[in-house]
């Protein structure tokens with residue numbers, strides 16, 4: 682039995698006063714339930730959010746980490762620094778980083794290893810574009826992303842994977858529960874090839890316009906173990922409802 686996991690990816694949103702109101706309101710609305718929950722604010726606010734989450738079960742995560750441990754790399758934030766700030770999770774390979782920062786599968790493999798070495802659980806994001814889906818290449822693309830980033834990983838237990846079809850991110854378009862389940866099932870099959878035992882306990886999250894109105898249907902699918910939520914995680918009531926639905 683996999684424990685549901687719901688992760689908020691604030692992306693590049695938030696300011697101190699907004700963050701405090703959002704987290705305070707979210708914690709007040711959050712009902713005790715089965716799901717684990719993680720907030721991933723922009724890295725400059727990790728200290729602030731760590732303080733606000735201090736007496737709650739909600740965990741802290743980062744949106745990215747460096748593939749290097751330390752040194753003269755201006756602007757980079759290491760996995761160890763994130764751990765030092767209270768993070769236990771880190772998102773790796775979000776499609777916005779693949780697209781705007783040209784992050785390759787090889788780079789992501791190095792980030793995953795670095796994250797685990799620092800004691801963080803990475804969430805690897807994969808997903809196809811609209812064109813790739815229309816060309817019938819969705820499974821091939823996702824398989825290549827998984828193998829490219831995960832082939833050399835030695836620990837498949839401290840890991841989660843988020844399937845985020847690029848065409849569903851921030852667009853209001855959501856993969857149907859059947860489309861999402863089909864891809865999640867495919868991902869679990871690929872993971873069985875890499876490590877048969879941990880594939881059964883590996884949590885697979887869906888991301889792409891998850892809202893209170895579609896969360897329950899998505900979470901009802903056999904291989905969907907939670908969500909990576911962007912826009913709706915900036916609304917305390919909506920995000921608390923999604924966590925409750927898990």
Ligand SMILES: O=C[C@H](O)COP(=O)(O)O
Nearest residue numbers: 690850851889890911912
């Ligand atoms: O990381 C989150 C995903 O990119 C989904 O974003 P969204 O919920 O705004 O579509």
